[in-house]
Amino acid sequence: MNEPHDHAHEHHDHAHPHRHPPRPDTDDTLGHFQIMEIAVRELLIGKGIVSPDEVQRAIEAMDARGEALGAKIVARAWTDPAFKARLMADGTEAVRDFGVDMGTTRLFVVENTSTVHNVVVCTLCSCYPRMVLGLPPDWYKSRNYRSRTVREPRAVLQEFGTVVPADTEVRVHDSTADMRYLVLPERPSGTDGWSAEQLAALVSRDAMIGVAFARTP
Amino acid sequence: MTGRAAANASVPARFKPGDAVSVRRAHPPGHIRTPWYIRGHSGTVVHALGSFANPEELAYNRPGLPAQPLYRVRFRQREIWPDYAGNAADTLDIEIFQHWLEPAGSER
Known part of the structure; x- marks a missing residue:
């Protein structure tokens, strides 16, 4: 994602020739x-x-914990309709199959379809499904992502290279309380007959946050 | 830190999926899990999630009981942001505790 200041100093013929003061390093204190x-x-x-x-x-x-765990869960949902039904009905219980204990939070799975594209943000802090995806990426915790995803989600998605068709509903999930959200991406076409293991390789962390689609084969 | 609470220590649920609700336009001090941008806006309950200890109390190391029913409420982006540039059908789902909700239209 772009940083919020792509103006002025990047265009030397622009009317604002000032330079921002260098940002001090903060990793030594x-x-x-x-x-x-x-x-x-x-x-x-x-x-x-x-x-x-x-x-x-x-x-x-x-x-x-990392995206590999989430990808396994997604791939199983793509290949096992009974598991998918359990995952959508009660994510917290379903992921126990993978040894995941959600602790005091609950897992809520939202499914991308041809008509709805889901994307997850926590505007208040950095709530993230750590038990299935591990630690969140730095950009997920940035003020830029947190403030703009609820305000102009399509613009943010575009910065990730994700263009959601105009007639698809973009549904933002602001994770404000006890739920943790995992996006179940759409299974890419051209993967008929693929094993869960093969499919898992198509599922990125970003696809499970909703800022990307699953990879196409 | 929040947590699921025993049902017998919960406030009774006032809302169910499909109910039209408004978020209170209130500005109390303290640790509040209802973002400013959603206060005063109207949406529809899409899920009743059960009851959870009130994070506004937990933040101060109090038990947060009786637990508050928690809902997922869906809003039209155009209702939240009148100049929203995306699809008119675009939505936002957010978890709101019951004590922040009123039946739609009852908010002054």
Whole structure:
């Protein structure tokens, strides 16, 4: 996605020749919440409430989750109608088949069809189906994406190279509370007879957020 | 952090799918999960999701009970943004807690 300032300084014949001051690096200093996280973690370990191993295992478990898990779920839904019906009716329960525990949140699956294209955003923060897709990409947490996706979703989608036909309804899901949203992309044509494993390779993280289509073979 | 709450500690549900609702145009202080842009707008309940502890209370380490029914409400983009440039059929679905909703037309 483009950054919000593609004006002035990129066009040297433009009437605004000023340069923005360079943005300072922020990766060499700890912010308030980073310091708080370290302090709380050290206190919990110091008081014996959690062990350093448990912290490490939780980090590794989160890092191990990624689009491959979501892609497997999507590919199974494409190839197993009974699973798809369960996934659409109660995503939280259905993904237990894949060993996924949604914790205190619930998984809500929305299906892209020839008439509806779904896209997910969290305008308030960065709610994301981490248990099935892992950590969100940085752009998902950017103010640009969060504010513009509810206001001009088609323009945002276009910046991802995703042009939704004018007669298809674009449906934005603002993830404000306890649901976590996974987009079930449309199965690409030309994949008849493909195995779930082959199909999973066509499913990207972005397709499951709704900013892209599944890859075509 | 929010969470599913026991049904017996829930506020009774006032709305069901298909009901026309308006989001309260209120501006209380604190941790609010109802974005500004949707306040005052009218849509249709598409899913009743059950009851969840109130995040406005959980944010202050209170139990958030009785739990509030949570709904997915669908809005027409053109109703939210009068100058919306996309398809007139484009929509937005958002989770709204019951205490932020009124029957459509009752909002002053």
